[in-house]
Amino acid sequence: MDIATILGIIIGLAALIGGFIWEGGELAGLMQIAAAVIVFGGTLAAVMVSYPLAKLKTVPKALALAFTNGQQKSDELIEEIVSMSMIARREGVLALERRASEHEDPFLREGIQLVVDGTEQSMVKQIMDLEIDAIQNKYDNHAKIFESAGGYAPTMGIIGTVMGLIHVLGSLTEPTSLGPSIALAFTATLYGVASANLLFLPIASKIKARGEEEIGRMEMMLEGILSLQNGDHPLLVRRKLESFTAETRRDLPASQENESL
Numbered sequence: 001m002d003i004a005t006i007l008g009i010i011i012g013l014a015a016l017i018g019g020f021i022w023e024g025g026e027l028a029g030l031m032q033i034a035a036a037v038i039v040f041g042g043t044l045a046a047v048m049v050s051y052p053l054a055k056l057k058t059v060p061k062a063l064a065l066a067f068t069n070g071q072q073k074s075d076e077l078i079e080e081i082v083s084m085s086m087i088a089r090r091e092g093v094l095a096l097e098r099r100a101s102e103h104e105d106p107f108l109r110e111g112i113q114l115v116v117d118g119t120e121q122s123m124v125k126q127i128m129d130l131e132i133d134a135i136q137n138k139y140d141n142h143a144k145i146f147e148s149a150g151g152y153a154p155t156m157g158i159i160g161t162v163m164g165l166i167h168v169l170g171s172l173t174e175p176t177s178l179g180p181s182i183a184l185a186f187t188a189t190l191y192g193v194a195s196a197n198l199l200f201l202p203i204a205s206k207i208k209a210r211g212e213e214e215i216g217r218m219e220m221m222l223e224g225i226l227s228l229q230n231g232d233h234p235l236l237v238r239r240k241l242e243s244f245t246a247e248t249r250r251d252l253p254a255s256q257e258n259e260s261l
Helices: 003-022 033-050 059-067 074-091 093-101 106-116 121-169 175-230 234-250 254-260
Strands: none
Touching: 003 059, 003 175, 033 121, 033 175, 059 121, 059 175, 074 093, 074 106, 074 175, 074 234, 093 106, 093 175, 106 121, 106 175, 121 175, 175 234
16 A cells, blocks of 8 residues: 555645634535535546546456555565576576466566567567557556646636626626525536645556556566576676666665665
């Protein structure tokens, strides 16, 4: 579970609601079912019209990407690939077949199997690059759905506000109710803008960030696979792979960096 995503949403809601109450507002004033139906129902309908059903079925998986973090750590992958390079230098790449077939990562498993099968290095790189492009497209498509929702929600909020104002202007015979009615109308705009900037767009950004992390891991594994095929020395393999995490390592204290090495 990604605590940052959950905490961010909670803190954002607490800040908005807390600030509203701090200024003397009442919580009940924000609870408007009609406004919620217009904004969220309208946003859902617009997204459904925008995308085919096959893509909409991926929304639960996309949400899981934003709220979970189950990928193997890069340091663990580096150690595994370096260990494989030692075996490959001692016994040859054929000795990796069983170990690769049991690995949990399908990308690394497929890459090692291609090497074991004697596939040319240029072909291995081409196949693996196509896999990376496919994963990139998957994450981009997931993010676009939530970006679309983030674009539609404020517009639906404005539509809800206009509808509320139409109702207000139709009942000018009761001046005492104008203030509460106008406030109620603008709640729809609040719902639309808040949901877009606190939920939909941040979730899209988190999905893209998850995609960048996975692409980085896959590129690192590809470099390791090609190094294994070349028969590179394990120390050289380690240095190559650690270059993919160099930015993270530069942010670590010297003592912690030495421990990670």
